[in-house]
Amino acid sequence: MATSFFRKLAKATPIAFNNAFGGQPKSSFSKFRLPLGAIAAASGGISYYYYFSSPNLVHLDQINDVTGPKIALNPDKWIEFELQDTARVSHNSRLFRFSFDPSAKLGLDVASCILTRAPVGQDAEGKTKYVIRPYTPISDPDSRGYFDLLIKVYPEGKMSQHFASLKPGDVVEVKGPIEKLRYSPNMKKHIGMHKKCKAISSPETSIVLTHASHARHQVL
Numbered sequence: 001m002a003t004s005f006f007r008k009l010a011k012a013t014p015i016a017f018n019n020a021f022g023g024q025p026k027s028s029f030s031k032f033r034l035p036l037g038a039i040a041a042a043s044g045g046i047s048y049y050y051y052f053s054s055p056n057l058v059h060l061d062q063i064n065d066v067t068g069p070k071i072a073l074n075p076d077k078w079i080e081f082e083l084q085d086t087a088r089v090s091h092n093s094r095l096f097r098f099s100f101d102p103s104a105k106l107g108l109d110v111a112s113c114i115l116t117r118a119p120v121g122q123d124a125e126g127k128t129k130y131v132i133r134p135y136t137p138i139s140d141p142d143s144r145g146y147f148d149l150l151i152k153v154y155p156e157g158k159m160s161q162h163f164a165s166l167k168p169g170d171v172v173e174v175k176g177p178i179e180k181l182r183y184s185p186n187m188k189k190h191i192g193m194h195k196k197c198k199a200i201s202s203p204e205t206s207i208v209l210t211h212a213s214h215a216r217h218q219v220l
């Protein structure tokens with residue numbers, strides 16, 4: 001159930017759960033208070049930057065070669081992931097938990113995203129047309145057997161409406177990861193994430209991730 005979904009999520013995700021809106025939780029879902037704005041801004045910001053800022057996106061085609069846990073994602077193939085559970089987080093955002101082989105990891109590192117696709121009819125030649133959108137899982141990269149997406153549902157949004165229509169047991173096709181920077185703990189002293197270019201720290205000590213339109217100001 002959704003409550004146990006959140007319990008699992010609270011255990012699995014190394015984030016402090018706070019209510020981003022400052023109010024009292026209104027439902028049992030919100031007893032694990034989520035910093036939704038922060039999560040969405042951080043994950044979206046990082047991934048937006050990485051997705052669009054470089055003409056040379058690196059697909060980790062070597063990821064399945066490393067020894068260790070099995071990896072669920074494949075950067076070259078669309079793979080179906082089954083929706084296990086959903087939970088409403090706010091009036092327009094929902095959590096979606098997808099499951100896979102419980103002995104496997106998703107295979108996505110920090111600062112990476114996945115691509116999702118859904119069929120939206122056929123072209124003139126009868127070939128399936130797809131809508132494709134990137135998303136940034138918010139679950140712990142080391143989680144086995146599942147990943148979580150936090151998605152804002154737009155009234156006319158092609159993919160987010162598709163997500164909103166899904167029922168447990170339905171599948172979504174996923175490809176990835178898309179990775180630009182292989183982040184490792186303590187590789188930099190400071191990490192900044194912001195939409196507008198303001199103070200940028202010392203190039204020697206910081207990573208500054210900016211909105212795509214300001215990507216030229218990135219400092220590594």
Ligand SMILES: Cc1cc2nc3c(=O)[nH]c(=O)nc-3n(C[C@H](O)[C@H](O)[C@H](O)COP(=O)(O)OP(=O)(O)OC[C@H]3O[C@@H](n4cnc5c(N)ncnc54)[C@H](O)[C@@H]3O)c2cc1C
Pocket residue numbers: 043044046047048049051113131133134135136137149150151152153154155156157158159160161
């Ligand atoms: C790297 C990356 C990671 C991301 N991660 C996440 C994530 O974790 N969670 C998340 O929620 N989102 C994330 N996004 C955003 C996500 O990819 C989609 O853009 C988002 O879900 C909207 O897609 P959609 O198909 O639902 O909406 P779309 O169909 O693309 O439409 C979006 C909105 O724009 C409006 N719109 C569309 N076309 C027009 C038009 N011509 N004129 C005016 N308005 C229009 C629609 O009505 C709708 O409100 C990420 C984006 C990137 C680049």
